[in-house]
Amino acid sequence: MEVEDLFGHRISYLRVSVTDRCNERCRYCMPEEEQAWFAKEDTLSYDEMLRIVRVGASLGIKKIRVTGGEPLTRPDVDEFCANLAQIPGIEDIGISTNGTLLAKTDEGITMAERLVKAGVRTANISLDSLDREVYQRTTGRDLLPRVIEGVDAAIAAGFQAIKLNCVLMKGQTEREMPALIQFARDKNALLRFIELMPVSTQEVLSDDTFLPIATARKLVEQTTGPLTPLPEFRTNGPAAYHLIPDTGQKIGFIGAMTNLHFCESCDKLRLTCDGKLRPCLGSFLEFDLRSVLRGGCDDAELAAFFQNVVARKPKEHDFRHNYQPNRRMIAIGG
Template sequence: MDSFGRTIDYLRISVTDRCNERCLYCRPHQYKGWIAPGENLSDDDLVRIVRVAAGLGFRKFRLTGGEPLLRPGLVELVRRMASIPGVECIGLSTNGVKLAPLAADLRRAGLRTVNVSLDALDPALYHRITGGRLGPVLEGIQAAVRAGFERVKLNTVLMRHVNESEIWPLIRFSAEHQLPLRLIELMPLTSRDVLTPDNFLSVEEVMERLRREDELVPAPELRLGHGPARYYRLVRTGALVGFIGAMTQTHFCDNCNKMRLTADGRLRPCLGHHDEINLHEALRASDDESLRRLFFHALAIKPREHEFRSCYQPGRPMTAIGG
């Protein structure tokens, strides 16, 4: 437990800061702050960190990036992680571009859940938001469903005047394929400037729009995964929609259960806070006691809530921190 009585048992692990897309809300234009080769964690480092974390009570792990499927040997890394005592669930967050050829192998290796970013179904708009192509992403989603993952979820970041016209098409798509859709408020993860009235769209406003067209029924019994989404059913549409309102929901952090590990080996207690703990020196030690102490230090300094509503200016963007 942390200082505020929350059970912290979920570690999100960035395996690379590189990405094959350039989403508007994740990587600043002309970003050059790539991790130096010597700072990247090896597979052995990651497996050791997961083993220590599992020994301390972490049970859920998610592989992120950048784009995690760009990391060579990810299937074998999943297999090694899944064999560690105490690891109950391994998930993956991906843009889906490279998912189709890897989905079945990842499932067999022990990956249990997949979250796919899908910010638009219009190919031209998808390209405007991400710089990529929609087709491979849809193929990746279909392959993930065929592979039999326990759960495949779709993530959409809400952007006023950008993809608000895509909300209903995405809801209908999720209902047709029986996949939960999560609508996520824009957060200041590239710069504070992204949070202007011209581009910020709150989950409350979106919920009001949905209620004009359908009945929105709370589903408090549903907890799909380990994150903060609040789920509702759309009665006529048949969709299951989760809302993540980090900016507008004042009690958003009350049940936070996670820490993050960046691809360059920093343990980050909170996404919306600058504190990071460098694990490299501890990884050079022959025993694991130094790593354990750093996890406890991270637990001790984990803040009550994020600073996104306090004129937060990120020190480095989401692609460098991990999703």
């Protein structure tokens, strides 16, 4: 069985946030300040998440991305991923991480190796700068060397694809582009530039910080020469990819703010770690699945809940309409 929203999108992708905790404090996600984490009893157990995914898979969910917070800060996340991989209908599992814990070793095995063994196929790694001082200023932590180690550990572990995600920030990313492009080429990773979005507070977004993807493409071309669009090359997301003809390297651009067609192919839902099912990142809509789950519902009732949320999925996000988020990105899931 497959479910569609009111606009004909088949919903096949679920992003599952396993924790709101993180070992960094990126200024566009969770600025450095007093943070009240979700209490343990308010956070879904792995068994609860697995049940939700099983019901989702019966409705056509095929792709899972494990997110946070920083998902690798939650114990036994590799075992959780292994259990996800056993669910009938789940075809693709990825993880989004800041990379700082991928090289962490236990009994001689890195976390990256454990994830690959568990069935995780792709890793999206946040990397906004290769300058240690700039990285610390952006993330609030001096952890760039551990990220580089994490990228290398991911390569050694054998993920099918590694993507490096850089959030575009005016006054910073312009200087970073040549080094990031070269680093991604050296590591055989897909580099994606992502427009800043109001996912922490609206104040994060200003003329002083916002760098649109159209400008970013022109800046990239100053380093690489003209880019060739690759409209047929797709991954599990909204990135528009371009080819650097001289090297064969692919670079992606994600423009939630300036691409007016950004939402046209959206096929995803988001499950927060505290049990809210959200049909859209850029919307206030969220539905309390935890209460239904813990209220003794059966799987048929869970499936009906899923279908109701899909029916409420908006045509497009509200980011361009003075959107002020009702919860930080860290509490939604990256």
